[in-house]
Amino acid sequence: MITIRPAVRRLLASGALLGLAATLAACGADGAESTSSATTSTASSAASSAVAVEAAAEESNTAEVVAAAEAFLATLDEEQLALVQLSYDDLEDKANWSNLPNGQVDRPGLSRGDMTDEQLAALDALLQAMLSDEGYEEVVEVMQADDVLAGNIDTTALYGDAAEDATNTTDGGMGGAPTDAGDGATPPDMGDGAAPADMGDGGMAGGGLEYGSDIYFIAFYGEVSTSSAFEIQYGGHHLALSAAYAGDTVTVAPYFAGIEPQTWTTADGDSYEPLAGKKAAAGALMGSLTDEQAAESELSMVYNAVVMGPGADDGSYPDDEGVLVSDLSDEQQQLVTDLIAEYVGVLDEAEAEEIIDTYVAQYGETYLSWSGALSTDDGSTYLRLSGPQVWIEFDMENGIVYDALHIHSVYRDKLYDYGDATQYAS
Amino acid sequence: MKRPASLAGLVRALAAVLVACGLLAAGAGAAQAHPAETSAVLMTVHEDSVDLELQVPVRQYDQAADAALDVDGGDVEEHAEELAAYTLARLGLADADGALDLVVASVTEATVNDLPTAVIEVVATAPDGSVDGDLTLDYSLLIDRIATHEVYVSMVSDWADGTVTDEEPALLAVMDWEHTSYVVDRDGTGWASGVAATIRLGIDHIAAGPDHVLFLILLLVPAPLLARGRRWTVATDDARADGRRALRRAGLLVSCFTVGHTASLALVSTGLLSLPTVVTESLVAGTIIVAGVHALLPLARRGEAWTAGAFGVVHGTAFATTLVALDLSPGALAAAILSFNVGVELAQLVVVVALLPALVWASRSTWYGTFRWGIAGVGVLAGATWLAAVIAGRDSVLSGGVDWVVAHPWQSYAIALAVLAGVAMGPRAARRVGSRRDADRMRIVADAGGA
Numbered sequence: 001m002i003t004i005r006p007a008v009r010r011l012l013a014s015g016a017l018l019g020l021a022a023t024l025a026a027c028g029a030d031g032a033e034s035t036s037s038a039t040t041s042t043a044s045s046a047a048s049s050a051v052a053v054e055a056a057a058e059e060s061n062t063a064e065v066v067a068a069a070e071a072f073l074a075t076l077d078e079e080q081l082a083l084v085q086l087s088y089d090d091l092e093d094k095a096n097w098s099n100l101p102n103g104q105v106d107r108p109g110l111s112r113g114d115m116t117d118e119q120l121a122a123l124d125a126l127l128q129a130m131l132s133d134e135g136y137e138e139v140v141e142v143m144q145a146d147d148v149l150a151g152n153i154d155t156t157a158l159y160g161d162a163a164e165d166a167t168n169t170t171d172g173g174m175g176g177a178p179t180d181a182g183d184g185a186t187p188p189d190m191g192d193g194a195a196p197a198d199m200g201d202g203g204m205a206g207g208g209l210e211y212g213s214d215i216y217f218i219a220f221y222g223e224v225s226t227s228s229a230f231e232i233q234y235g236g237h238h239l240a241l242s243a244a245y246a247g248d249t250v251t252v253a254p255y256f257a258g259i260e261p262q263t264w265t266t267a268d269g270d271s272y273e274p275l276a277g278k279k280a281a282a283g284a285l286m287g288s289l290t291d292e293q294a295a296e297s298e299l300s301m302v303y304n305a306v307v308m309g310p311g312a313d314d315g316s317y318p319d320d321e322g323v324l325v326s327d328l329s330d331e332q333q334q335l336v337t338d339l340i341a342e343y344v345g346v347l348d349e350a351e352a353e354e355i356i357d358t359y360v361a362q363y364g365e366t367y368l369s370w371s372g373a374l375s376t377d378d379g380s381t382y383l384r385l386s387g388p389q390v391w392i393e394f395d396m397e398n399g400i401v402y403d404a405l406h407i408h409s410v411y412r413d414k415l416y417d418y419g420d421a422t423q424y425a426s
Numbered sequence: 427m428k429r430p431a432s433l434a435g436l437v438r439a440l441a442a443v444l445v446a447c448g449l450l451a452a453g454a455g456a457a458q459a460h461p462a463e464t465s466a467v468l469m470t471v472h473e474d475s476v477d478l479e480l481q482v483p484v485r486q487y488d489q490a491a492d493a494a495l496d497v498d499g500g501d502v503e504e505h506a507e508e509l510a511a512y513t514l515a516r517l518g519l520a521d522a523d524g525a526l527d528l529v530v531a532s533v534t535e536a537t538v539n540d541l542p543t544a545v546i547e548v549v550a551t552a553p554d555g556s557v558d559g560d561l562t563l564d565y566s567l568l569i570d571r572i573a574t575h576e577v578y579v580s581m582v583s584d585w586a587d588g589t590v591t592d593e594e595p596a597l598l599a600v601m602d603w604e605h606t607s608y609v610v611d612r613d614g615t616g617w618a619s620g621v622a623a624t625i626r627l628g629i630d631h632i633a634a635g636p637d638h639v640l641f642l643i644l645l646l647v648p649a650p651l652l653a654r655g656r657r658w659t660v661a662t663d664d665a666r667a668d669g670r671r672a673l674r675r676a677g678l679l680v681s682c683f684t685v686g687h688t689a690s691l692a693l694v695s696t697g698l699l700s701l702p703t704v705v706t707e708s709l710v711a712g713t714i715i716v717a718g719v720h721a722l723l724p725l726a727r728r729g730e731a732w733t734a735g736a737f738g739v740v741h742g743t744a745f746a747t748t749l750v751a752l753d754l755s756p757g758a759l760a761a762a763i764l765s766f767n768v769g770v771e772l773a774q775l776v777v778v779v780a781l782l783p784a785l786v787w788a789s790r791s792t793w794y795g796t797f798r799w800g801i802a803g804v805g806v807l808a809g810a811t812w813l814a815a816v817i818a819g820r821d822s823v824l825s826g827g828v829d830w831v832v833a834h835p836w837q838s839y840a841i842a843l844a845v846l847a848g849v850a851m852g853p854r855a856a857r858r859v860g861s862r863r864d865a866d867r868m869r870i871v872a873d874a875g876g877a
Contacts, residue, residue: 301573301603302489304463318573372489380489398463398485 060248061129061348062226068129069224069232072122076110080119083110088222088230091313094418097233097240098310099258099408101146102217103210105310109219109233113212123218130232130243134277135346138257141274142239143213145259149237149401150211154267159404211237231419240310241346244419250351253413255343256309260399260406275407278342279376282383282394282409285335286374297323299371303382306393306410313424317414320386322369333363336385343392343411355413359390366390379405389413460578462539465568467577468595469610471584472755474555476519476526479582480546481538482509482567490571495544502535502544509533509544516566519550522559526550557586561610569603577601579608585758587612588619590627620758621765628769632777633835636828637710637812638741642680642777644717644805645734647798648724649675649782650789658724658798660790669786676778679734680771686738688767694746695763696756701743704816709740711813718805721798780839784846793852797845 076084086093086108098105112120128136147153215236222230229246238258244251263273273279289297299321307318325336340359344352359366366387372380373396381396391412396405415421460466466481484495484502491512495501502509510530519526531547538545552558568575580595589596599608614620632638650672651658660668693699717737719725725733754762788794811824831838 299573302571303574304486304489304572305574307574400462 060245060250060351062245062248062250064129065126065232065243065245066224066226068122068126069220072119072126073220073224075116075119075122080110080114083108084219086219086221089423090221091418091423093219094221094231094233094242095311095313095424097235097242097254097256099238099240099256099306101210101237102215107217107219107236109217111215111217111236113214126218126232127234130348131346132348132352138274138277138346139234139239139241141272142257142259143216143236144272145261145264145274146211146215146237147213148261148264152212153264155264156267156269157263157265157271158261158402159263229419242418243347244416246419249419250347251355251413251416251419252344252347252351253411253417254308255346255411256306256409257343257411258406258408261402261404262406275409278339278394278409279407281335281339281342283376285332285339285368286370286376286381286383288329288332288335289374293323293328294370294374297321297367297369299369299382299384301371302380303371303384303393303395304380305397306395306408308391308393308412309408309410313417315414315421315425317386317391320367322367322384322386325363325366325368325385325387328368333360336363336366336368339385339392339394340390343409359387362387362389372396377405387414389415460539461576462541464575465577466538467563467565467579468582469561469563469580469584469598470582471557471561471587471589471612473586473758474552474557474755476550476557476561477582478517478519478548478550480513480517480544480548480567481536482544482546483538484535484542484544486568486572486575487512487544490568490575502533502542506533509546513546513548513567516570517548518562518564520562520564521552521557523552523554523556526552526557560612563601563608563610564606565601565608566606569601569606573603575602581610583754584612584614585620585623585754585762586616587614588623589614590620590623590762592627592631617758617761621761624762624765625769625772628766628771629773630769631766632770632773634832636832637714638774639777640805640808641710641714641717641737641741642683642774643781643801644714644721645679645683646676646778646781646785647721647801649679650786651798658795660794665786665790668789669783672782672786672789675730676782678731680774680778682731682735683738683741683774684767684771686735686740687742687770688738688763690739690742691746691749691767692763694743695749695759697750699743704819706740706743707816708813709743711809711816713737713740714809715806715813716809718802718807718809721802721805781842784843784850788846788849790854791850791852792854793849797849 073081073084090108093108096105096108098107102111112123115123127139131139144153148155148158213236216234216239217236219233220230221233222228224230227247229244231242231244234241234243235256238256238260240254240256241252242254257275257278259275262275262279263271265271325333328336337356337360340356341352344355344359346352347355366385369384369386371382372378375381376396379396379398383392383394385392391414392409394409395407397408399406413421418424460481463483463486465483465486466479468479468481470477470479487493487509488495493505493508495505510533513530514528517528519528527550529549529551531549532545533547534545536543536545563579565577565579567577569577577600578597579599579601580597581589582595583590598610599605601608648658650668651660690699694701716725716733720733749759749762749766788797808824808828815821815825
């Protein structure tokens with residue numbers, strides 16, 4: 001869970017420090033040439049610290065990301081480089097992400113499974129440079145959920161229920177956890193066009209379903225640079241991250257986050273719920289609606305999936321429906337902001353704060369709406385936030401592998417998808 | 427003598443025919459299924475009516491209709507009237523002459539994509555007794571409420587539009603809340619389109635049916651030979667005479683086979699005879715084993731024609747399952763049986779023409795016996811493994827190799843010719859050897875090898 005207030009405090013503190021450090025560094029440089037001006041410079045830096053905070057908010061982690069990206073790229077051989085270095089104008093591959101596992105939708109780029117330990121370490125360092133601590137943790141745990149699906153992780157419980165039978169060996173990665181799950185997660189009654197028997201074993205074969213943390217891909221669009229535009233795409237089943245950089249401007253839309261199973265407990269006794277924050281934020285917001293607000297914000301049609309998921313890149317969004325966020329109470333508006341922060345906050349705090357402020361300023365034109373139900377325990381629940389820029393869909397879905405609910409959610413920016421949404425304007 | 431040249435020409439003509447068949451076969455539609463939680467509409471167009479099979483996932487229906495059908499099953503039949511009324515309020519079909527009359531024929535529950543699904547059979551009848559021109563489907567079940575729902579519309583068969591296939595129905599369109607009307611373009615010319623399409627289906631059936639081709643080859647291999655006692659021997663020293671005899675014999679066998687399978691095809695297609703698939707496939711596998719043994723040692727010297735006819739009956743029942751699935755009207759079915767047979771005969775003719783000359787020529791070598799034993803062994807082995815696979819309900823252990831042959835007809839044919847050319851290089855089986863004929867043989871082998 002990402003909360004704004006501490007983040008703001010950290011931002012202000014770090015901004016002030018950065019400002020001070022920057023000014024001192026400048027003084028030092030000046031000092032080498034002209035010692036006489038040193039005292040006046042120091043004095044002015046203290047006086048202008050408020051201005052320095054403003055300036056720091058404009059700064060970004062682009063340089064840090066570029067350095068980490070270059071370090072990662074330096075570990076790759078030529079063949080791998082050819083896979084990951086794609087053209088900035090390669091709109092098809094940029095848009096090639098999905099909520100379906102690889103095998104049904106094959107991702108561009110280089111997969112973790114085809115990397116050495118050294119390369120993986122450099123990749124994880126890059127992800128840490130790109131993302132907030134919470135965002136990095138979320139990415140790692142969503143990947144682990146795929147290992148649970150693949151049967152690569154021993155689990156003692158799924159969806160909060162003991163699943164003794166789910167305990168499986170990692171021998172050859174053929175544990176078949178999905179079909180051995182316990183009560184709360186009985187064997188799959190439904191498939192997404194493929195039989196559950198395709199999973200666990202032989203998942204890699206013949207275009208079948210493929211799960212596992214090693215089937216996550218990274219690709220770079222455009223030259224990695226602190227000045228010109230480039231994008232880093234990272235994802236696999238249930239995760240799609242499009243982090244775009246153009247100098248100091250950083251965006252992370254589209255960002256797709258889904259999860260199945262929602263929770264699990266490993267044999268070591270550790271419990272995981274990667275999207276707990278998003279689910280709690282959506283649940284709190286839905287629960288806060290009065291009957292009147294609920295009636296006003298219910299969509300005219302029913303939605304059982306996200307609308308602006310993979311492939312919905314032509315810039316056309318559904319018409320606005322629902323209740324204006326600015327008509328909600330202050331507390332409710334804060335809950336809206338918390339939900340936004342859950343998505344945008346996958347980025348480092350400084351970048352996230354700036355984007356969130358922009359969205360908050362647009363609450364007078366931002367609509368909240370829903371269909372189905374207003375509960376995260378109901379498979380028909382669908383929640384939508386639509387503003388001049390922000391677009392968030394949070395959807396509770398019926399299980400694919402387990403007979404229990406799972407989550408699909410997507411965040412987009414109508415102007416800054418893939419760094420610049422107009423790329424896809426036909 | 428013009429024979430060698432004409433044989434080479436024949437091989438070339440044959441190649442052209444095979445190319446044509448390959449092009450025809452390539453026109454077959456791709457398999458289409460619909461994803462979980464989506465609806466499906468399967469259309470079957472007859473002369474005077476259109477059958478619509480709607481597959482509606484129960485859980486989605488509940489949401490769209492504010493209904494509460496039990497997704498664990500059993501509720502669909504109980505709510506048949508409610509579902510029928512819901513359907514008729516949201517479904518329309520029109521041809522060039524206007525709206526068709528819709529009647530819900532049945533509402534049943536089935537499991538589709540592992541999900542409880544209401545299967546609603548609707549019959550749309552043309553008031554003027556004839557379905558003409560483009561069809562306009564207006565469909566808003568579920569998608570009038572569920573913005574994320576999709577409806578996969580497929581065509582099972584449309585004889586008059588030339589849509590007949592033994593593949594999965596071809597996907598026509600995916601409808602959703604923004605696309606609730608779809609026009610099925612029908613530019614077919616009626617019976618001519620149906621006949622042409624069914625001939626093509628018959629050709630495809632042989633082209634993609636290694637069992638029938640293998641059976642045919644097993645009949646052809648001993649065709650140039652004479653059964654003497656319990657052994658096959660070279661008939662005469664005259665290759666030309668042997669060739670004529672082989673051609674007559676192949677012609678007789680293929681004709682008897684045709685008569686047999688036409689008869690059973692008609693019986694099964696019209697519903698007068700019905701055999702379970704496993705029985706049919708077991709019998710076909712059995713005929714391949716018998717034909718393999720026959721290629722080793724003559725089994726029925728005088729009854730060869732009768733045997734071929736009997737085998738035709740068995741194979742015909744297998745063909746019929748394809749035609750039954752088309753669900754044609756009686757008139758169209760009769761035409762379909764005829765044209766399907768024409769297609770089968772054309773394809774068989776191609777196989778005969780492609781292999782018989784080379785077989786005749788190679789049969790004059792002493793090595794032909796070894797070759798014949800090899801082919802017969804392959805036939806018996808393939809038939810036996812297939813029979814075992816059919817009975818066990820699994821893929822044959824040889825299916826990988828068979829798939830390769832089907833997927834690579836040209837390479838397979840080239841390999842067959844190369845093998846036969848090699849066999850023909852062997853020492854002569856006949857006593858009297860003319861130098862002129864010898865030279866001819868060399869030239870033919872070169873021609874065949876270069877084809």
